[in-house]
Amino acid sequence: MTVSDLQARTSELTGVIERASSTQELEEFKLAHLVRKGSIAALFEDLKNVPKDTKPAVGKALNELRKAVEEKFAEKEQSLGGGVKKASQSSIDLTLPSRPIPVSAPGHEHPLISVLNEMVSIFVDMGFSVAYGPEVEDDEHNFTKLNFPADHPARDMQDTFFVKPSADWKVGSDVKPLVLRTHTSPVQVRLMESGKLPIRAVIPGRVYRNEAISARSAACFFQLEGLVVDKGVSMADLKGVAESFSKQFYGEDSTIRLRPSFFPFTEPSIECDVSCYICKGKGCRICKHSGWLEVFGAGMVHPNVLKMCGIDPEIYSGYAFGMGIDRTAMMRYGVSDIRLFTENDLRFLEQF
C-alpha cells in the first residue's frame, strides 16, 4: 500500500458514488465500503504492515481517502434525497387510489374493553340502557351531589387529580378547580338531574386516581356502574340483578353473598361477593382462601342524593352498583401487573 495507490483508490471510489443513481445503489456502496467491516476499514487494518518509514505518509493519505469518500457520499445522499428520516419528496402522487390493506390475520381486541363490553351486554339484555359522561368533571357532580361531606378524605389532594377549569385560570380564583372523575358516579347524578324517570342504565367508563403507579394500582382504570330509579325499587330488586349478573358473568353455578358496607351515596350500602369461580368456593390463592371474590359495591340511593338531584325520595327509590373492570380482567386472564393493560405491547395484546 503506497500513497499513490491510495490516491488512485480515492478517485475510483468517488467515481462509483458519482455514478450512483438511486438510494439503493448508495446503500450497497455503504455496505461494501463504509461500514465497520467494509473495504476502507480493511485498509486501516493493513496499515500495521506498512514499513515504519512510510507509515506517517500512508496513514495521512488513508485518512484523506476516508474523508473524501465520506464527504462525497454525504453529498450524493443529499442529492438523491436518501435517508429515511427526511421528509418525503413532493413528487409523490397523492391522487393515486388507495391500495387495499393485506390481511393475513385479524387484529386483537383489548382485554379491558372486551371484559367491559361483555358486562355491558349482560345488562343491556336485562333491559338496561347505556349512559356516558365526561371524564373531566366538576366538584358538584363528582362529590357534592353524591353526598360527600366537604372535608371527606376522598377530596384530599392525594386521591384526586385536579384540573384547571380554563386556560387562563389562576390559583386563588373564585372558580373551583375541576377534577378527573374519581368514579363513574357523576354520570348517575347527570342522569337523575335530567329529570327523565324512570332510569335503568349502566355507565361504563374511565376513571382516574392520583396514586403512585405500581403493579396493583394505575392512575387510570375502568369502571362499570349501574343505576335504577323508579317507584318502589327495593333491595330485593338489587339482589335479583346482582344474582342474575353473577350467574351470567361468572357461571351458572356461582352464588353471591351480600355484606353490609358503607358508601356516602347509598343507604343501606352493601358489598357483593361472588363465590370464587376458580376454586368453586373451596379457597385458593386468587380468593385469598376465603372462597369469595369481592365483585361490587352497591346500595339503595341515599335520600340526600335523590333530593339534591331533584327527585322526591318519598315517591321514588333506587339502587346503584359499581365494579372495577381492570381487577376482573386481571383475575380472568391471570395478569399480575395492571400496567400491562396500558403499555400496548403487541406481545401482550396479541394473546387476546
Add this chain to the structure above:
Amino acid sequence: MTGFFIISCIFEDMKISLEWLRQYVDVTVSVPELAAKLTSLGIEVDAIEDFASKFALVVVGEVLEVERHPNADKLSLTRVTIGDGAEPLRIVCGAPNVAKGMKVAVATIGADLGDGFVIKKSKIRGEPSEGMLCSERELGLSENHDGIISLPAESKLGSPLAEAIGKSDVILEIGITPNRADCLSHIGIAREVALAFGGIVKKGEINTSLLDTSRTRTDSVAKVTIADPDLCPRYAARVVRGVAVKESPEWLKRRLEAVGLRPRNNIVDVTNFVMMECGHPLHAFDFSTVQNGHIIVRTADGFADKFITLDDKERTLPTTALLIADSEKPLAVAGVMGGANSEITHDTTEVLIESAYFNPSSIRKTARLLGINSDAAYRFERGTDIENILYALDRAAALIAELSGGEVLDGVVDEYPKKYAPKEFRFRPDKARKLLGAKVADAAMEHIFDRLDMTIDKKNASEWKLSGPSWRVDLEIEEDAIEEVARVHGLQNIPPSTFERAPFPIERDRISKRVFDEKLRGQFVAIGFSECVSTPIISAKEAELFGGPAVEVMNPLTVDLERMRPSILPNLLDAARRNERFHAAGQRFFEMGSVFRYQEKAQQVAYVEERNEIGFLLKDIIEDKNVYNAKELTADIYLARSVCEHILNSFQVEATIQVLAPDFQLGRWQKAHEYFDAAETLVVLNGKQVLAVIGRVHANVEKAYDLRSAVYAGLLDYDLLHTAARKAMTEGFTVKPLAKYPAVERDMAFTIKSEVLAGQLLAEVQASLPKEFVEGVRLFDMFESKEMKLRGERSLAVRVKLRSPERTLEDEEEERIVAGVGSTIESKFGAKLRA
C-alpha cells in the same frame, strides 16, 4: 378513594384480641363462626391470626441426646422427649445450635407448617426422623433461621408451643367502615358480638376506691376554659398526684402488643389501653408544665404558629387548628397529637388526664394539614361517644393510681357547654319493608332496635320515633335504621326479586353508541389492527406537538402526566416506540377515546371541550415477506387511505378524500399541518365537515418519539362519523335490479407526463365515457422505466368496466368508445395510448 369498591381501600384494619374481647362478652362459638357472623353484620374480618390452632401439634420438647449423623456432616441425630412417657422421638436436625438439655419446639407427626408442608415420619440420609425441631422462621415468628428456637428451661414438656411463648391469643384483623366509629374498640366489637349471639356486654370495671383519694379538690388546682364550644363541646379532666412513672406490668404490655401498640410507660399505656378498650382517646399531660393549672381550649389563630409535637417534629400550625394550651403556650394539638413540652417523662409526678370530645371535621382538617394520622385523630374524626367521657376518665384515673401509686384528686373538672341531645328521627315500618323488599314484622324490627340500645317511641304505630344510643353517631335518618334492620335481619334473608319495574326503553337509536363502538372495533380488528388502551394523560411537551390549549393537571403524579391528551396520536406513537424497541415486525394499532382542550366558550364542564376521537397507526412491513409468495409491502399513504375508506364504507358513509392544501382550515386538527408531513397528508370531508385527517407523521415528530422508520396515521372524528353513520342508516337505500346483460372490461395503458396526476387521468377517463354504460374506472398498473424517467414520463394503465342495462354491447361499439377515450386523453394530456 371514592367510588364503589375502591372506597374499601381507606378502611384501616384494626386488631382485636380475642382474649381481651372475652373480658367484656362471652364468646361461645368457634373463631371461624365468630368471624363469619361479624362479617355478615358489616364488621369485616379480613384475617385471623390463630397461632395456637395453626400450630397445635407443635409442642415443647427437651433434647436428651445429640450424635453426629453417620452420613452427613451438617446433620445431627437427636433423641427428644415431649414428656408423654413414651419412647423419646428420634429426630434428624440440621441446626448448628442443637444441644443436649435444650428445650425446643417440636413439630410432631401431622403438624401442618403451612403451604402444604406436613410433618411425616421419614428417613433423612438413611436415618429415621419422627418430627422436626423448628426455627422461628419455620413457624412464621420472625425471619430468623440461624438455628432452632431455644425455649426457657421452665417451659412445660409436652405443652403447646403457643402457651410456652405466650401466643395462645387469637388476633382478628377487622376492617371498620368509616361510619362505624363505635366499633373502633374491644367494647365496640363486644357489642356486635352480643348483638349477633345474645349475651350482655360488661364494661371494664372501675376500682372506685382508688378515685377521689386525696382531700385536695381537683377544681382547686385545675381549671378548664373552652374558648370555642363548637369545636370542643365537652372537656373533662382529673389530676393524679405522686405518680411513679415506670414500665407497665406484663399484663398491660401484652394487651397493647397484641393490638400492635408499643408499650411506653405506665401512664401513657393506660391511656392507650382505655382507648382500645372503650374507644375514647385520652391524653395525659405532665401537670407541672401547665401554667397555673389552667387548660385553655382554643384555636392557634393569633396565639401560636410553631409547635413541637411529641414525635419531636416542629410543626407549623394551621390557624384553624384547635389547641390545648395554657395562658402562655400550646400543650397539644387537640385530638391529634400531644406536645413535647408537656409529655410524660420519668420525672413526672403529677398527671392531668384529659377526656374530651372534639368536632370531627375540625380534627380531620387539622390532621390532614399536619399530615398526622394518629389513633386518636382517627377516632375523633369519625366521631366519639360524648356520653362516655367520664367513664373513660375514671377508668384511666383508677388504673393509673393502681399502677403508679399516685393519689387521685377529689372530683372531676367537667366543662360541658354543649349538652348532648339524642337525634330523633321518624321510622315507618312500611317504608322499611318497601325499601328492602322483604317482609320483616314490626315486632322483629322493634326487637332489633331494642338490641341495638336504641330508644323507640311507638305512639304512632305507622310512624315511630327512634334515636340511637350516644355511641352510634351514624344513626341520623330513617334509611340508617333501615340499614340496621337489613344487617341484623340478615341480607341473606332478603329474597332476590326478578321483577323489574322500570318499563322497557322506548327511545331507540338506529345505531347507539354501544353498537357503533362495537362495530367500529370489529372493523379495525378485521383488517389486522389491534386495539390500544392508553392513559390519556401526557407530558406538556408532547401535548404541545398535537394542539391545544391542552387541559392542565394541577397536581400531576410525575412530569409525564401533566396534560390531558389533545389527540389520540401521542399515545399511538408511544405504543409504536415501545413496540419498535421489541422489534415488532409490523404495527397496526387503533384506539378510541376522549381528547381534551380548552375552548373560549363555556362547555358542558367549564371551558373544557371533551370529544371522542378514533386514531389508527401503521408502520413498517404490512405484508410479511416470510409468508411464501408474499410481496413485501411497507406502510404508505395509500394503505393508510384504504384503512380509512374501509371504515367509511363499512358504515356506508360517503366522503371525499383530497390532498390537504396548506391553507385548509382543519378546526381542532389545525396542528395536523405541522405534525403530519405536508407532502403526504389527506383530508376526508363529509360535506363541509372534516371527518378525518390521514398522513405521514412528520419527521420532526418521528424524531421526538425516537422512531426509526416512517409512521402513517389517521385521526377520525368519532361523533361526526357516528352521526354520518346514523344518517346513512336512517336514510337507507333501495336495491338496484340485477344486471341482465354481461359487462365488458377494457384496458388502456397510457404513456403520460409524470406531472399529470393519476387522479386527473382517472377523472378525465370517467368524464369521456358515455354515462349510461360506465360501471367502473380504476387504475390497475403504474410503471416507470429508466428511459421513461429520463423523458419525464410514466405509464398508467386504466381498466374500464362497461355495461348496458338494455342489451349486450357490440364489439365495434366498445372499440369506438375506447378509441374515443384514447384520443381524448392523448390530446388533452399529450399522452400516448400504448395498447
